Amino acid sequence: MLTLPQTAEYALKAVAYIAAAEAEGRPARVPEIAEALDVPRNYLSKTLHQLARAGVLLSTRGPQGGFRLAHAPDRVHLNTIVAPFLPSGGPVCILGRTACSDVRPCAAHHRWKPVRDQMNAFFAKTTVADLLASPGGVGPRSPSATAAALK
Amino acid sequence: MLTLPQTAEYALKAVAYIAAAEAEGRPARVPEIAEALDVPRNYLSKTLHQLARAGVLLSTRGPQGGFRLAHAPDRVHLNTIVAPFLPSGGPVCILGRTACSDVRPCAAHHRWKPVRDQMNAFFAKTTVADLLASPGGVGPRSPSATAAALK
DNA sequence: GGAGTTTATCATATATGCATGACGAATGAA
DNA sequence: TTCATTCGTCATGCATATATGATAAACTCC
Numbered sequence: 487m488l489t490l491p492q493t494a495e496y497a498l499k500a501v502a503y504i505a506a507a508e509a510e511g512r513p514a515r516v517p518e519i520a521e522a523l524d525v526p527r528n529y530l531s532k533t534l535h536q537l538a539r540a541g542v543l544l545s546t547r548g549p550q551g552g553f554r555l556a557h558a559p560d561r562v563h564l565n566t567i568v569a570p571f572l573p574s575g576g577p578v579c580i581l582g583r584t585a586c587s588d589v590r591p592c593a594a595h596h597r598w599k600p601v602r603d604q605m606n607a608f609f610a611k612t613t614v615a616d617l618l619a620s621p622g623g624v625g626p627r628s629p630s631a632t633a634a635a636l637k
Numbered sequence: 638m639l640t641l642p643q644t645a646e647y648a649l650k651a652v653a654y655i656a657a658a659e660a661e662g663r664p665a666r667v668p669e670i671a672e673a674l675d676v677p678r679n680y681l682s683k684t685l686h687q688l689a690r691a692g693v694l695l696s697t698r699g700p701q702g703g704f705r706l707a708h709a710p711d712r713v714h715l716n717t718i719v720a721p722f723l724p725s726g727g728p729v730c731i732l733g734r735t736a737c738s739d740v741r742p743c744a745a746h747h748r749w750k751p752v753r754d755q756m757n758a759f760f761a762k763t764t765v766a767d768l769l770a771s772p773g774g775v776g777p778r779s780p781s782a783t784a785a786a787l788k
Numbered sequence: 789g790g791a792g793t794t795t796a797t798c799a800t801a802t803a804t805g806c807a808t809g810a811c812g813a814a815t816g817a818a
Numbered sequence: 819t820t821c822a823t824t825c826g827t828c829a830t831g832c833a834t835a836t837a838t839g840a841t842a843a844a845c846t847c848c
Contacts (some may be wrong), residue, residue: 487716487719487756487757488639488641488723488756489639489724489733489797490639490731490733491835491836492733492836495731495732495733498731498732498745499732499733499824502744515644515793515794515795516794516795517794520848526836526837526838527838528837528838528839529836529837529838531795531796531797532796532797532837533769534795535795535797536834537797538795545794545795545796546738546794546844547793547794547795547796547843547844547845547846548792548793548794548795548797548844548845548846548847549792549793549796549845549846549847550793550794550845550846550847551793551795551845551846552795553795554796564745565638570640571835572638572639573640573801580641580646580649581646581649581650581787582640582641582643582646582650582836583787584786592786592787593653593768593786594715594763594767594768594788595771597647597763597767598759600755601755601756601759604751604752604755605638605639605752605756606638608749609638610750612745612748616745616748616820617744617745618744624702635744636732636734636743636744636745637734637755642805642806643806644805644806655827661829666823666824666825667824667825668824675810677806677807678807678808679808680806680807680808680822682825682826683807683826683827685825686825686826686827689825696815696824696825696826697814697815697824697825698813698815698816698823698825698826699814699815699816699817699822699824699825700815700816700817700823700824701813701815701816701817701823701824702815702816702824702825703824703825704825710837722805736812739813786834
């Protein structure tokens with residue numbers, strides 16, 4: 487039902503790809519990532535730059551440059567990756583109430599809350615390392631398989 | 638993290654309000670709903686019209702007219718209310734893959750799937766009657782409390 | 789220091805969500 | 819039949835997400 491903004495999807499896939507490249511000891515360059523994941527090249531460049539400013543990635547220009555993770559894969563949680571591309575303040579109540587809480591619940595509160603909590607836990611606890619390690623994950627395997635599991 | 642489009646929130650709140658009015662044996666009019674829920678009036682009119690075309694509401698013009706539910710509150714599920722305002726096809730994979738499945742999982746599949754399933758169940762199983770009956774629900778109680786629980 | 793590589797930024801375009809205001813059409817009641 | 823009421827539709831505007839292409843800036847290596 488609810489979906490991430492397209493840009494946040496790009497961010498997740500690109501970070502996973504960059505982590506896989508880093509596992510091979512090399513930075514990932516924008517044209518390579520863009521082609522592998524089938525994402526618009528210049529737009530991806532801008533998106534990755536936002537992640538760099540957010541402290542998720544490190545960028546270096548020039549030959550042998552590209553993007554790397556700013557922290558170890560098991561320290562990078564998905565919520566820090568998608569946060570720059572979600573409406574700030576974040577949604578809490580399914581009916582959009584700002585004052586919705588256990589003591590002042592909206593009409594859907596007690597049914598929506600467990601769903602919302604599980605979703606928050608997913609983004610707060612899942613790390614880039616989890617994406618690399620899981621079945622269907624991006625590594626360790628060949629570059630083509632890496633792209634296939636993300637594209 | 639993920640939020641409904643604003644228009645879908647309007648739709649949920651308005652349908653709950655209309656159901657509460659119907660419990661009092663009267664249709665709800667757009668100006669009344671708009672003021673009670675603090676939603677733009679003309680925009681709400683358009684939104685409710687979409688719900689009427691979707692078969693969720695019935696509309697009647699002229700004096701004593703307004704909007705009513707097309708079906709009993711316990712037959713109207715939340716997914717039918719929000720569906721007209723969500724991107725069609727619907728999101729399935731958190732990485733946006735069209736071919737993501739148990740047999741061809743994306744890198745996040747086995748962690749995201751239970752979250753997604755619980756979310757789908759929420760929209761598929763929760764009814765308007767549930768909104769009316771729950772603690773913090775909109776009825777039976779005074780009109781002002783109805784508005785407060787939705788606004 | 790020059791050439792080539794790679795990210796950073798700028799200007800611009802398109803589509804969509806959200807919203808406003810004006811007007812049109814149908815209905816029911818006096 | 820007239821009038822008030824109420825929803826239906828249209829034109830328009832604004833902000834933002836999603837891009838595209840050109841150019842600038844930084845960096846490495848020779």
